[in-house]
Amino acid sequence: MLDRETPFPGAARIGLTGAPGAGKSTLLDALVRELRPKGETVAIVAVDPSSRTTGGALLGDRVRVRSGASDPGVFIRSMAARDQLGGLAESAWSAVVILAAAFDRVFVETVGVGQSESDVAALVDTLVYVATPGTGDALQFMKAGILEYPDVFIVNKADFGAAAKRTASELRGSINLGDRGVSHTEAAVILTSASAGEGIDELVSAIDAHRQKLIDDDALRERRLRGREIQLLGALERRYGAFGIEQFGGRRALREHVRQDDSVSAFALLARLGLEIEEALRKSH
Amino acid sequence: MTAPENARRDSPWMFRTYSGHSSARASNELYRTNLSKGQTGLSVAFDLPTQTGYDSDHPLARGEVGKVGVPISHVDDMTALFKELPLEKMNTSMTINANAAWLLALYVATAERTGADPKKLQGTTQNDIVKEYLSRGTYIFPPEASLKLISDIVAYTVDSIPKWNPTNICSYHLQEAGATPVQEIAYALATAISVLDLVRSREDVPEAAIPRIVGRISFFLNSGIRFIEEICKVRAMAELWDEITLERYGVQDAKLRRFRYGVQVNSLGLTEAQPENNVIRIVLEALGVTLSKNARCRALQLPAWNEALGLPRPWDQQWSLRIQQILAFESDLLEHEDIFDGSHVIVEKTGELKQAARRELDVVLEMGGTVAAIENAYMKQRLVESQTARARAIEDAEITVVGVNAYTNAEPSPLMDGQWILKVDESAEQEQVERLVEFRSKRNRADVESAVQNLDDVLRNGGNIMPASIRAAHAGVTTGEWADVLRSLYGEFRAPTGVVATEGSGGSQATANTRDRVHRLADTLGRPLKILIGKPGLDGHSNGAEQIAVKARNVGMEVVYDGIRLEPGEIAASARDEGVHLVGLSILSGSHCVLVIDVLDKLRELGLGDLPVVVGGIIPEEDANKLCQAGVRRVYTPKDFDLTRIMSDIVDVVEEPSPAA
Incomplete structure (x- = not known):
């Protein structure tokens, strides 16, 4: 199954990131309630950080999503970010690819800790960032220099009133200042109240509009390819180290390989390139 | 051994036992027996389906009917529960929260049916939803809707049932969930503030009623084995409450600023090992809330020695009632002024707790109060951290628990021969369901439908839920039907677990x-x-x-x-x-x-x-x-x-x- 990726464009792949307590789980719950009655099937990959010292992880954040045991149209798999510190589980990548073959939408939920936004962005078609009103995290976000990744910004808990509106306008202001090169389109800023179910339909529309624009501009294929490139290079680097990549001719050479073989499944390519690097490593000894 | 002739004895606190099981009829018999043994107030335990708004025949109720309390699905159940008990004279405490408005409505309807004047009813609805999110877990609706319901009851009872305690702010369950004394004080006071702030903002509550409303707010506390610290905790709470009600709500009458509280002593600390030792624990914990006259509880319920093992029998509960009676009537406890006045140790410790609690209270208030601190899981995380620290301290024997991590070598207990815990009759569930089905078939459908419609209309218009609920109770609406109306309007809430951010590496x-x-x-x-x-x-x-x-x-x-x-x-x-x-x-x-x-x-x-x-x-x-x-x-x-x-x-x-x- 891993060797046969689905036809393009296939399932919508959507990332959901934001600080702990921003209400991502409640939002996912609201999204499931919005999408299921329309007949759309939903898979959720929830990534939680694992402890650096113990390796253990508490995967409790999905607690507010009630799928109902009887609904096969909802699938939730939580996993720990095992390999990269604070980053995304490598297995999240394969999970997204597999689930995209079976569900209409695949959501990837992660705790935003700075560097992980770029990781999630590489995994999905649309990245949604969830901000909490009044916490100043819009500002933190801007400082961290990752403002260019999200395609849709949400200010959740819009029932907080004035604080929510202020955060939204701060975000609108700073997005325009930022470099929007990566995300291709103008980012939307939406006010939601997940607990009251408000703004959810608007969020779905914004996600769909973003993806449609990518398709219309013929940019979705490029985004997926770039994502695949990042995942493959990352995976190879973790397996064979910088030295291994060097033996192959460096990142640039590898990247060209990935680009050339864009019709081959990522997993087949990973296996093949792995063999080639091993071969190169053997020769170097 | 008699008291000196001129000694003026204070009147004792109210003696209660938290009880109820199987069915309304069985629980009614138990209540009447308990009262005949000298219990002075009732404390009704409802089963979990009732507490979470399900009828006894709902799929989620399976296996739970009549287990941890009495099942009450409709007004006939409530009437059976209080059969031959004079409601105007009873003081009834009901441990009910998410749907407190409904159970109070059933109680009022029962009073009206039996000719009692609702204005004369005395008692307490626990009606504190914040601690349900943090510890006890019988919430149904999201925090804001829940607080609105609490404030409805407060606003309604102040004139219609003036002797009722509409909400019993609980620090009890916070301690069970791991709270330190400081957290217990701070989070309970924060809860009281969030309720009162909301009530004050209601258009249907006149400013002039606020002092009386403040005077009806009561608390429900825990008392643990560190009973000296507990004395200080209670004194600190009383002093803080006096300050807050004066500063924040401008209550001039000192009587209305009095910190009124009931207690159930710690059940979490009761041990399964050598369970007879629990009797001594219970006595010490009772002292923590009775010794200091100025901070003495208004009502006390003591657990039974064998609660860590299963449901206590009537004899076990009687033993705990006797502890209260011996304390109040045999000892000289009630003959003195506050014996701690002038003790610099108690005053200092109380001051420390007050100061630290004020700081923690400010943290929560700055966050936006208890609703915000539930939704962002702040309080829950603090509690899980405290609990984790405590569990580790017991494991590492830094805290001594006799019979558990020290002095474990013991003789077999003769108390545990034979059938030494109560078994709920397994047929109770079936019988309750049969009664419910029969009740439903006998109702006037049109009355029920119109009462449900009325409830829905009132809620959608933001009106007070009490009158519509009392009408629904009379019409024969069931617990599940009432809750379904609210569920469809407010939705159901899933609270944060609070475990995610708790880090603790290392260890032994x-x-x-x-x-x-x-x-x-x-x-x-x-x-x-x-x-x-x-x-x-x-x-x-x-x-x-x-x-x-x-x-x-x-x-x-x-x-x-x-x-x-x-x-x-x-x-x-x-x-x-x-x-x-x-x-x-x-x-x-x-x-x-x-x-x-x-x-x-x-x-x-x-x-x-x-x-x-x-x-x-x-x-x-x-x-x-x-x-x-x-x-x-x-x-x-x-x-x-x-x-x-x-x-x-x-x-x-x-x-x-x-x-x-």
């Missing part, structure tokens, strides 16, 4: 050893050991499950914890989707047999019959054997306080070959 050598075993097992499995902690059924006491989850993470496991109130089918489906190596179930409501076997069945249906299942809870040995025969691999009870050992045991279970036939 034993913890390190277990962590090594977990890591080695991961190598064999090809991925980290992943377990699911599930709480099936309606029981919301999640502290045990949370502690297990945190500990499992700290020994390197990946833990999926989905929170409370899950159907067996949901747990099984989650075990499949998540690809776990083991399922751990936690149940404290006594319905373990039905629910655990349901989970095992559902797992088998999904082809996961080999997946190891372990269970934790207050589970008598007989039931434990039954569960093991049904396929459960291990049963843990409160005597297994060493969480590290449980973790090591879980590794054993996963390593063992499946015992499949």
Whole structure:
């Protein structure tokens, strides 16, 4: 199954990131309630950080999503970010690819800790960032220099009133200042109240509009390819180290390989390139 | 041994026993017996379906009807519960929260039916939803809707049932959930403030009524074994309450600023090992809230010595009532002014607690109050941290618990011969369901429909829920129907578990050893050991499950914890989707047999019959054997306080070959 990726464009792949307590789980719950009655099937990959010292992880954040045991149209798999510190589980990548073959939408939920936004962005078609009103995290976000990744910004808990509106306008202001090169389109800023179910339909529309624009501009294929490139290079680097990549001719050479073989499944390519690097490593000894 | 002739005795606090089980009729008999033994107030325990707004025949109610309290599905049940008890003279405390408005409406309707004047009713609805999110778990609706309901009751009772305590702000359950005295004081006061602020902002509440409303706010406290500190805690709360009600609400009449509270002494600290020692613990804990006259409780309920083992019998409850009577009537406790006035030790300690509590209270208020601090899980996380620290201290014997981690060598207890806990009659559920079906068939459909419609209209217009609920009670609306109207309007809430951010590495050598075993097992499995902690059924006491989850993470496991109130089918489906190596179930409501076997069945249906299942809870040995025969691999009870050992045991279970036939 891993060797046969689905036809393009296939399932919508959507990332959901934001600080702990921003209400991502409640939002996912609201999204499931919005999408299921329309007949759309939903898979959720929830990534939680694992402890650096113990390796253990508490995967409790999905607690507010009630799928109902009887609904096969909802699938939730939580996993720990095992390999990269604070980053995304490598297995999240394969999970997204597999689930995209079976569900209409695949959501990837992660705790935003700075560097992980770029990781999630590489995994999905649309990245949604969830901000909490009044916490100043819009500002933190801007400082961290990752403002260019999200395609849709949400200010959740819009029932907080004035604080929510202020955060939204701060975000609108700073997005325009930022470099929007990566995300291709103008980012939307939406006010939601997940607990009251408000703004959810608007969020779905914004996600769909973003993806449609990518398709219309013929940019979705490029985004997926770039994502695949990042995942493959990352995976190879973790397996064979910088030295291994060097033996192959460096990142640039590898990247060209990935680009050339864009019709081959990522997993087949990973296996093949792995063999080639091993071969190169053997020769170097 | 008699009192000096001129000694002026204070009148004693109210003696209560938290009780109710099986059916309204059985509980009514129990209440009348208790009153005849000298109990002076009633404390009604409702079963979990009633507390969470389900009729006795709802699928989620299965196995829970009549277990931890009495099932009340409609006005006939309530009438049967108080048969031949003069409501105008009773003082009735009802432990009811999410749907407090409904149970109070049934109580009022019962009074009206039996000719009692609602204005003369005295008692308390617990009606504190904040601690339900933090600890007890019988919430239904989201925080804001819940607070609105609380304020409805407050606004209604102040004129219509003026002697009623509309909300009993609970720090009791915060202590059970791990709160330190400072957290207990701060979070309880924060809750009271959030209720009063909301009430004050209501258009239908005149400014002039605020002092009277403040005067009706009461508290429900815990009292632990560190009883000197508890005395100081209560004095600190009383002083802070006096200050807050004056500063924040401008209450000039000192009487209305008085800190009025009831107590149930600590049940969490009662031990399964050498349970007879619990009697001594209960006495000391009772002293903590009765010794200081200025901070003495208004009502006291004492648990039974064997509560850590199962449901207490009438004799066990009588023993606890006698403790109260001996304290109040035999000893000279009630003959003195406050014996701590002038004690610099007590004054200093009280001052320290006050200061620290003020700081923590400010943190919560700055966050936006208790609703914000629930939604962002701040309070819950603090509690889980405190609880984790406490569990570790017991495990490492930094805290001495006699009979548990010290002085464990003991003679067999003669108290535990024969049938020494109460068994709820298994036919109680069936009979209750039959009565309910019959009740429904006899109602006037048009009345019911119009009352339900009226309730819905009132809620949609933001009106007070009480009058519409009383009308619905008279019309024969059921507990489930009433709650369904609210559920469809407000939605159902799932609270944050608070376990995610609790970090705790390191620990003892034993913890390190277990962590090594977990890591080695991961190598064999090809991925980290992943377990699911599930709480099936309606029981919301999640502290045990949370502690297990945190500990499992700290020994390197990946833990999926989905929170409370899950159907067996949901747990099984989650075990499949998540690809776990083991399922751990936690149940404290006594319905373990039905629910655990349901989970095992559902797992088998999904082809996961080999997946190891372990269970934790207050589970008598007989039931434990039954569960093991049904396929459960291990049963843990409160005597297994060493969480590290449980973790090591879980590794054993996963390593063992499946015992499949």
